[in-house]
Amino acid sequence: MGPGARGTLPPPVPRRRTTAPVRCGGHDVVVVGAGTAGSVLAARLSEDPDRSVLVVDAGPIPRGRAGFGPALLDARLVPGARPGHPATSAHLVRLTPKRPWRVPRGRVLGGSSTVNGGYFVRARREDFDRWAAAGNPAWAYERVLPLLRALETDLDYGAGDLHGDRGPMRVRRSRLDHPAAAAFHDAARALGFPDDPDKNDQASPGFGPVPSNAIDGVRHNAGLSYLPPEVLDRPNLTVVGGCTARRVVVAHGRATGVVVERDGRHRVLAAGAVVLSAGALVTPHLLQLSGIGPRADLERVGIPVVRDAPAVGSGFSDHPQLVLEWAPRDDWAEPPDSWLGGCLHLTSSDGASAGPGGPGDLEILQSLVPLSRLVTGGAGAAGGPLPFLVAAQAPRPTGRLRIRSADPATPLSIDYGYLGSREDRRRLREGVRVTAALLESPPFAGPARGLLGPGPEVLDDDRSLDRWIHEHLGTAQHTCGTVPMGPADDPEHAAVDQFGRVHGVRGLRVADTSILPDTPHRGPAATAVLIGELIAQAIRLDLP
Structure with a gap:
């Protein structure tokens, strides 16, 4: 030794x-x-x-x-x-x-x-x-x-x-052949987001696989x-x-x-x-x-x-983060290699001054494994809810x-x-609403039963959505x-x-x-x- x-x-x-x-x-x-x-x-x-x-x-x-x-x-x-x-x-x-x-x-x-x-x-x-x-x-x-x-x-x-x-x-990079990842890709395209095949090449932000140090x-x-x-x-x-x-x-x-x-x-x-x-x-x-x-x-x-x-x-x-779960219609097999699906980076209305080629200050990251399995490490129920992790990623030294x-x-x-400023809350509202729009788009109509929360009455009202965000707020640990x-x-x-x-x-x-x-x-x-x-x-x- x-x-x-x-x-x-x-x-x-x-x-x-x-x-x-x-x-x-x-x-x-x-x-x-x-x-x-x-x-x-x-x-x-x-x-x-x-x-x-x-x-x-x-x-x-x-x-x-x-x-x-x-x-x-x-x-x-x-x-x-x-x-x-x-x-x-x-x-x-x-x-x-x-x-x-x-x-x-x-x-x-x-x-x-x-x-x-x-x-x-x-x-x-x-x-x-x-x-x-x-x-x-x-x-x-x-x-x-x-x-x-x-x-x-x-x-x-x-x-x-x-x-x-x-x-x-x-x-x-993460594989996108899982049905949920494929639906995410098609939904992002349907909403007009560009492809972003290599998120380490500094091109304009959009949808793509996640570069990862998880191999096989x-x-x-x-x-x-x-x-x-x-x-x-x-x-x-x-x-x-x-x-x-x-x-x-x-x-x-x-x-x-x-x-x-x-x-x-x-x-x-x-x-x-x-x-x-x-x-x-x-x-x-x-x-x-x-x-x-x-x-x-x-x-x-x-x-x-x-x-x-x-x-x-x-x-x-750090990056404030929310978990939004949705219900698949089918009982998909567990992914063979990684929990990571696709990832969408986009620019919020507050980040628009950076221009179309800016860094993208919102992230919607897909998990192909139910949150219950990630949290417990045990067996996840087939067909259980799958999460999106939604984070506001503008540099904000508020801590x-x-x-x-x-x-x-x-x-x-x-x-x-x-959540100390209007801009912080606005970014997260936009991230939640884009995630809801992705799940409501035609590519998700077949594989998804819909978002488990928040509901339409919360999504459509800024104050209600702000309360929901505060009650579900987490951090990306960055x-x-x-x-x-x-x-x-x-x-x-x-x-x-x-x-x-x-x-x-x-x-x-x-x-x-x-x-x-x-x-x-x-x-x-x-x-x-x-x-x-x-x-x-x-x-x-x-x-x-």
């Missing part, structure tokens, strides 16, 4: 050469979190044999497909949709002041890419260029495109100007893709599970290690550099526990201020998270701030922007630079969706992998 399999914390290793100066003992780099971006960092940084890398994660570290087991990798299910799934941890949040919710995040090698739906759609060009214009030029679309190509093996399109064929993440029924998460057993066994890489980070140690303005808890015992892991990849809800908490965050919040709970960073937790964003105690066990106060990137001279809006370096603290970086200034117009799974690639490259090349 190699270092990645032992599950024991190693002693400090002899100092090895790195691309940046190191002034303390321990490993060259300690990565906190073996999730989506953390797996990428571990793999890429350990490609340099002279750099020692230690990765710690609160969850288990399976080895290969056998270690994960078929149930966790079954692409027809979404483990994160199951309440209390052992591969997740739950965060109590408020979507609105009167709408409490539990947000699950992955707690296993690969993080949320292990428990999500396998959706692997790139952010839009407009997202990248918006982030670049906010003081992050390395994130311009033309500059990240080579990395997007390098991280994937596109099984549909192969190598070309837009796609790669040698990357760790295997990508294939198996969800190939980032851990499985970037950290197979042969990578875990590299002599300069150690990945340890069951090890919870509590705070970063900062001395004289430099991160020198991480305090971790394992088996009830605390220990300091010395490091030449620390990278936080614990996810968009845990990473900002770790920063605040380490004295890096809004001064008033830290002083209120008695945490000594290391760096006044008002942008930490002050304006994150706020605040530390409540210096005790790491005390959860954050997390408010998503959904949290971004809790530790946003941007220039150091804008501390109200930026806590890290474009390569994840924490402003004002040497030797400390963040590498997960925390750093995105706002949520992209598509789910961020593919962008999370890109974050790992981009920041690993910056570390390896010592980019200024």
Whole structure:
């Protein structure tokens, strides 16, 4: 068994050469979190044999497909949709002041890419260029495109100007031969929406299959893709599970290690550099526990201020989402490969200023598996209702998270701030009404009995529909922007630079969706992998 399999914390290793100066003992780099971006960092940084890398994660570290087991990798299910799934941890949040919710995040090698739906759609060009214009030029679309190509093996399109064929993440688009998917396609055409066969090519939004890292029924998460057993066994890489980070140690303005808890015992892991990849809800908490965050919040709970960073937790964003179920007339067989059907992206009336080729700020995503099966993981009733997932995807940094105690066990106060504006409510109303119109169109007349809710009397009245939306509101779990990137001279809006370096603290970086200034117009799974690639490259090349 190699270092990645032992599950024991190693002693400090002899100092090895790195691309940046190191002034303390321990490993060259300690990565906190073996999730989506953390797996990428571990793999890429350990490609340099002279750099020692230690990765710690609160969850288990399976080895290969056998270690994960078929149930966790079954692409027809979404483990994160199951309440209390052992591969997740739950965060109590408020979507609105009167709408409490539990947000699950992955707690296993690969993080949320292990428990999500396998959706692997790139952010839009407009997202990248918006982030670049906010003081992050390395994130311009033309500059990240080579990395997007390098991280994937596109099984549909192969190598070309837009796609790669040698990357760790295997990508294939969902099949549209299921009767429900075929009806969705025809209904979208009947309503005038264009075809969108490759949602990763930046063409005009419309209807098409979903790019996915689910291949032949198996969800190939980032851990499985970037950290197979042969990578875990590299002599300069150690990945340890069951090890919870509590705070970063900062001395004289430099991160020198991480305090971790394992088996009830605390220990300091010395490091030449620390990278936080614990996810968009845990990473900002770790920063605040380490004295890096809004001064008033830290002083209120008695945490000594290391760096006044008002942008930490002050304006994150996510995608509000609704589930609309409809009743099929026939008892269709379960799809053989994936729960994903087709997907329609369209532009709301509020997003019309972007023009016909804009990013599309509404998403209607089709499930070919009943919600009851996704939630329970058990057998679904044949002919049971099938869901559409309707999300408003315009970047809206309405969220706020605040530390409540210096005790790491005390959860954050997390408010998503959904439905706070007329525009938010209007977008979701339009998404619901388009979904209803699709189901009422001739292509669905044969296969569908109709929408199970809301009814016509609610659909036709804005106030009634707003109430229905609030009562059924959920979230797509696409949290971004809790530790946003941007220039150091804008501390109200930026806590890290474009390569994840924490402003004002040497030797400390963040590498997960925390750093995105706002949520992209598509789910961020593919962008999370890109974050790992981009920041690993910056570390390896010592980019200024």
